């Protein structure tokens with residue numbers, strides 16, 4: 001009688017077995033991939049130029065993905081998690097890779113969100129439930145804008161300004177330094193502006209205020225509103 005083991009021996013030749021093992025190794029080695037932009041590089045012109053978008057995506061974001069893969073390589077317990085799971089509890093990470101995952105896992109989740117919340121057909125004001133929550137929390141859309149811009153301008157050096165949803169479902173505006181994500185503090189980011197110089201220097205040089213002002217023209221409020229509803233229903 002043929003056992004299951006006999007069958008496996010017959011089916012998996014040494015060559016096929018090696019190929020399979022190699023494929024599994026490759027998948028394990030690179031669990032994170034650079035997501036494509038949901039629009040062409042020039043879609044956000046003239047507010048954010050194509051060259052900046054291209055370098056930002058294929059240079060900066062790609063490097064965070066590469067470095068995150070390197071950080072989890074040979075650590076199956078980490079490689080099986082999502083980037084969001086990895087950065088949600090930094091203290092739980094092995095000390096040797098904690099900083100690398102904080103910076104590059106953060107960089108990966110931050111940029112993945114950033115591309116989604118912009119659109120060439122963006123701008124205007126939020127609608128629906130999100131609009132009501134913004135009015136209730138900040139007084140009005142323009143008061144929200146003032147506080148969000150002030151927060152973006154107040155980031156010293158590299159970092160982000162965020163609109164987040166906290167554990168109680170409340171909106172808040174907060175900065176993070178470097179590639180830190182509000183996810184690590186238990187909050188869900190639904191909108192963020194990257195104020196690293198790499199996000200604006202080619203077009204705006206040192207004029208961060210002009211870049212932040214232009215950013216409002218590309219905010220994809222419908223996507224932000226979806227993320228808001230997902231966050232409050234968590």
Ligand code: MN
Nearest residue numbers: 060194196199
């Ligand atoms: Mn960036």
